[in-house]
Amino acid sequence: MQKIIDPKIDQRLINDGPIIGELSLSKVILVNNQYFPWLILVPKRENMCEIIDLEEEDQKKLFEEIIFISKTMKKIFSPDKLNIASLGNIVKQLHVHIIARYASDICWPNPVFGKDKTTYQQDKLDQLTKKMQKIIEIFPK
Amino acid sequence: MQKIIDPKIDQRLINDGPIIGELSLSKVILVNNQYFPWLILVPKRENMCEIIDLEEEDQKKLFEEIIFISKTMKKIFSPDKLNIASLGNIVKQLHVHIIARYASDICWPNPVFGKDKTTYQQDKLDQLTKKMQKIIEIFPK
Numbered sequence: 001m002q003k004i005i006d007p008k009i010d011q012r013l014i015n016d017g018p019i020i021g022e023l024s025l026s027k028v029i030l031v032n033n034q035y036f037p038w039l040i041l042v043p044k045r046e047n048m049c050e051i052i053d054l055e056e057e058d059q060k061k062l063f064e065e066i067i068f069i070s071k072t073m074k075k076i077f078s079p080d081k082l083n084i085a086s087l088g089n090i091v092k093q094l095h096v097h098i099i100a101r102y103a104s105d106i107c108w109p110n111p112v113f114g115k116d117k118t119t120y121q122q123d124k125l126d127q128l129t130k131k132m133q134k135i136i137e138i139f140p141k
Numbered sequence: 142m143q144k145i146i147d148p149k150i151d152q153r154l155i156n157d158g159p160i161i162g163e164l165s166l167s168k169v170i171l172v173n174n175q176y177f178p179w180l181i182l183v184p185k186r187e188n189m190c191e192i193i194d195l196e197e198e199d200q201k202k203l204f205e206e207i208i209f210i211s212k213t214m215k216k217i218f219s220p221d222k223l224n225i226a227s228l229g230n231i232v233k234q235l236h237v238h239i240i241a242r243y244a245s246d247i248c249w250p251n252p253v254f255g256k257d258k259t260t261y262q263q264d265k266l267d268q269l270t271k272k273m274q275k276i277i278e279i280f281p282k
Contacts, residue, residue, distance in 0.1 A: 049222070051211065051223075051225065052211045052212050052215060067200060070193045071193050074191070074193060081229055081230050082193075082227075083227070083228045083230070084226065085225065085228070086223075086225045087224045087225075087252060088222055088224075089222050089224070089249060089251070090250045108230060110230070110254075111252050111254050114251060114252075
């Protein structure tokens with residue numbers, strides 16, 4: 001089994017919002033953008049750019065985590081659509097976006113990537129962080 | 142095990158390009174856009190919008206197919222980055238984009254969705270279709 005090496009997270013991902021917890025493979029970032037409930041999974045592996053760069057076992061873990069976070073976001077936010085994407089044209093470090101979208105949101109029906117953001121009020125961010133942390137904690141490590 | 146029901150594919154996906162083959166779960170569309178090597182996987186299941194709508198066994202199949210197509214595109218096209226996305230804000234029928242991106246391509250580093258396209262010359266499309274079909278055929282059904 002590959003060792004957890006817990007690499008440094010790219011500063012541009014850190015700038016997206018707080019790291020609110022860890023699953024088995026990935027750290028979880030809550031994107032500080034009040035327009036959309038938006039999480040980013042960052043696998044704790046060094047020098048990975050593509051999902052296929054991960055070892056097979058880690059690929060499976062990542063998919064399980066995508067499913068877990070998708071179900072969680074569906075349940076909590078009741079979005080009209082989930083958007084799941086691994087792009088990484090700008091930030092090379094492997095990361096996966098999971099975003100709750102609404103037909104009423106500011107970008108609908110376009111993708112949300114690279115658009116301007118407006119941060120949450122601090123109390124709203126704290127509240128959302130706590131809510132998500134409770135759920136992340138139940139994921140089997 | 143859920144029966145293969147082979148639902149009708151949304152006309153807007155059909156308009157994206159020819160169906161060039163089938164994997165175990167998904168039909169494969171080659172997007173007729175000469176700017177990017179771009180495939181779309183469409184699971185042969187009715188009334189599915191999200192990956193989490195699929196039964197667990199089908200979710201696993203879809204992930205295996207995403208991995209297979211990703212490896213194939215990496216090998217054939219040597220892209221600078223693969224973009225993988227399940228969005229579906231416009232076309233609700235579950236589908237997954239796998240796109241080979243280059244730092245020299247017309248949209249880089251932005252996402253390619255919803256941009257104008259220029260179709261392939263017919264002989265180039267035929268050639269690419271045959272090349273991809275040979276690979277799709279080896280996927281275990």
